[in-house]
Amino acid sequence: MSDHTIPLAGVIGTPIAHSRSPQIHRHWLTTMGLKGYYIPMNVSADNLGAVLRTLPKAGFVGVNITIPHKEKVLDLADLVTDRATLIGAANTLIFRKDGKIHADNTDGxxxxxxxxxxxxxxxxxxxxxxxxxxxxxxxxxxxxxxxxxxxxxxxxxxxxxxxxxxxxxxxxxxxxxxxxxxxxxxxxxxxxxxxxxxxxxxxxxxxxxxxxxxxxxxxxxxxxxxxxxxxxxxxxxxxxxxxxGLGMLLHQAVPGFERWFGQRPEVDSATRAAALR
CATH class of the missing domain: 3.40.50.720 (NAD(P)-binding Rossmann-like Domain)
Incomplete structure (x- = not known):
């Protein structure tokens, strides 16, 4: 697989250094032998829209969204699932091939x-x-x-x-x-x-x-x-x-990973250990 087709994903918030999501996704990518990277990104509210429109052009297939942007991304997305609308927030974005941003909420x-x-x-x-x-x-x-x-x-x-x-x-x-x-x-x-x-x-x-x-x-x-x-x-x-509460973080990550990288990961003791490293 050539470099330019390696799927990229990540998590956007501010602050973001504390996030355990990169450890979780890296663990799954490694253990499942998949090509891909998952990157933490500290993005301010002022830059959020511009960053989300730019990322797909750089090879990103989607991102997780965390505090304080979960509500704001609903206004920036082109498509919003019913459950994200009901909750009033999104934590998972899929960048579709047609250029549209699809917002979902997997926290529940x-x-x-x-x-x-x-x-x-x-x-x-x-x-x-x-x-x-x-x-x-x-x-x-x-x-x-x-x-x-x-x-x-x-x-x-x-x-x-x-x-x-x-x-x-x-x-x-x-x-x-x-x-x-x-x-x-x-x-x-x-x-x-x-x-x-x-x-x-x-x-x-x-x-x-x-x-x-x-x-x-x-x-x-x-x-x-x-x-x-x-x-x-x-x-x-x-x-x-x-x-x-750690299991909620692990399980909410599963649907996004599957959409971005094409395989459904399992939450097990090794995943928990990876998140706690």
């Missing part, structure tokens, strides 16, 4: 696959899901949980008006709790999800009371730095099944 897919791949399994029908946070990640998680068949979403956010807006948008299966009641809503939940950055390295801790967690509930945190957040540690001690 990655989130559900991560829950389903847990050793103890996960059933959407087991009961309500309590979701902390009402930002962009929360939208992807809520859409995925509803699509999977969770009977009810219990939602709480530090700024209640944002949670109320999501409830209006997603409908009757959402019930909003004040932030001071966030601990109480866990008493009703078979699944508990933290979609906030609280508890992440360098951020404030998650100060929600956790004594309402039900034994046997599935508890997950989309934060993966640290891998074992305080929420997951406490949930473990209370007899819950815990799922760390």
């Amino acid at each position: 897919y990655g989130f559900i696959k991560n829950l389903q791949s847990a050793p103890h399994g996960w059933q959407a029908s087991a009961g309500p899901a309590a979701v902390l946070g009402a930002g962009g990640a929360s939208r992807a998680v809520i859409a995925a949980l509803l699509d999977a068949g969770v009977p009810e979403i219990l939602l709480s956010n530090r700024t209640r008006v944002r949670a109320d807006a999501l409830a209006q948008e997603f409908g009757k299966r959402l019930r909003v709790f004040d932030w001071v009641q966030a601990g109480n809503m866990m008493e009703y939940a078979a699944t508990v999800v933290n979609t906030t950055s609280l508890g992440m390295v360098g951020n404030q801790p998650l100060r929600v009371p956790l004594d309402g967690l039900q034994k046997g509930a599935v508890v997950t945190d989309i934060v993966y730095a640290p891998l074992r957040t305080k929420l997951l540690e406490v949930a473990d001690q209370m007899g819950c099944h815990t799922v760390d």
Whole structure:
């Protein structure tokens, strides 16, 4: 294969140095024996449109999009999937041969696959899901949980008006709790999800009371730095099944890789190890 036909992909955000996506994609390219490169790119909001129009001319077949550009790329894309429209953000772009930019959101897919791949399994029908946070990640998680068949979403956010807006948008299966009641809503939940950055390295801790967690509930945190957040540690001690946030990052990468490089990768222990290097 000549150099000019080697497919290029990457991840765009600012900052970007912390991203683990390059390690994941490089691992798959190497282990599957595929030609290709995956490159981190620090791009400002002002330059985003120009960069996205230029990359296909340089041999790029697509990119991942991360903070803070996930919402803005919807306006720059030529085609947007229904789920990206519903979530209001895209994390995966495909540069089509006809020159059009196709935007998708695989965060919800990655989130559900991560829950389903847990050793103890996960059933959407087991009961309500309590979701902390009402930002962009929360939208992807809520859409995925509803699509999977969770009977009810219990939602709480530090700024209640944002949670109320999501409830209006997603409908009757959402019930909003004040932030001071966030601990109480866990008493009703078979699944508990933290979609906030609280508890992440360098951020404030998650100060929600956790004594309402039900034994046997599935508890997950989309934060993966640290891998074992305080929420997951406490949930473990209370007899819950815990799922760390790294798997969501790994699984959301699968559809993009398949579209860009032509083969579907597997998420396994070696992939996890590669992401943590």
